[in-house]
Each structure stands twice: as C-alpha cells, then as structure tokens.
Amino acid sequence: MPSALRQKRVSDRLLQEISSLLLGMNDPRLSLVTVTVVNIDRELEHANVFVSTVGDEARRKEVMQVLNGAKGYIRREVSHRVQLRRSPELLFHWDPSPEKAEQISQILDELKSSGPAASAPAAAPAPETHKASDDQP
Secondary structure, three states: OOOHHHHHHHHHHHHHHHHHHHHHOOOHHHOOOEEEEEEEOOOOOEEEEEEEOOOOHHHHHHHHHHHHHOHHHHHHHHHHHOOOOOOOEEEEEEOOHHHHHHHHHHHHHHHHHHHHHHOOOOOOOOOOOOOOOOOOO
16 A cells, blocks of 8 residues: 555546646637646545536536546546556546635625724723622721
8 A cells, every 4th residue: 555645646646637637638628627636545546536527517518518428538548647556546536625715705805895984892890899898987
C-alpha cells in the first residue's frame, strides 16, 4: 500500500493532468469546467474527481453527462501521462462548494450593507440596586 504522501502526490498529479486535458479538449460543452479536487483511494485504483462550472442545473447535468461519456478517453490519456502500474478508474462528481461559497458571500455582503443600524442594539446593563441593610439607622 502506498504511503499517505504518495497518495497525495498522485491525487495532485491527477488533478493537474485531468485539468489540462479538459482544457485541451475541443468540446464546447466542457468550457469553463474546473476540476476542484481529486481524491484517490489507498490502493490507487479509484479516483473521485470533483468538478464545477458556472451555470444552472441543466448545465450541471450536461457537463456530468459529457464527462461520464468521455471517462474512458480521459482515463486512457491520463494513463499515458502519469506512470502508474494501473490507471485508476475515474468517478466524476459534482462539487457544490463554489456555489455554497457564492451564497455565503452574498449573505455576508447583505449583512455588511445593512450596517450596524439594522442589527439588534446591544442590551444595556441592568442598573444596580442597593438593598438597605438592617444595621444602618
């Protein structure tokens, strides 16, 4: 079994090669597709490739369909570029992280633009009350 360091190096190299391969493909449906993360199992047999692009749900489905259709070609090209005993099986997944980051950014911008006047005022400290003690006249 490879070490964790080798596993990380292979993941990074796969990310680099798949990204450059997608850029070089002449398919307009794969324009602006970004490989965000590649996770590979300990046996270096299966690689989970997470991708993202701009667009709506229909665009997401189209990109995933094209990538799954070109899976064999991408695997073969990657096996020529990366010297491994066995080329890992590629499993493409949609990465929702950029969309979530954009939503969080919009929420933070809305909170920032609303300013401190719109936020709830801080509660004032309760006034201290002194009890009259029995030993005073």
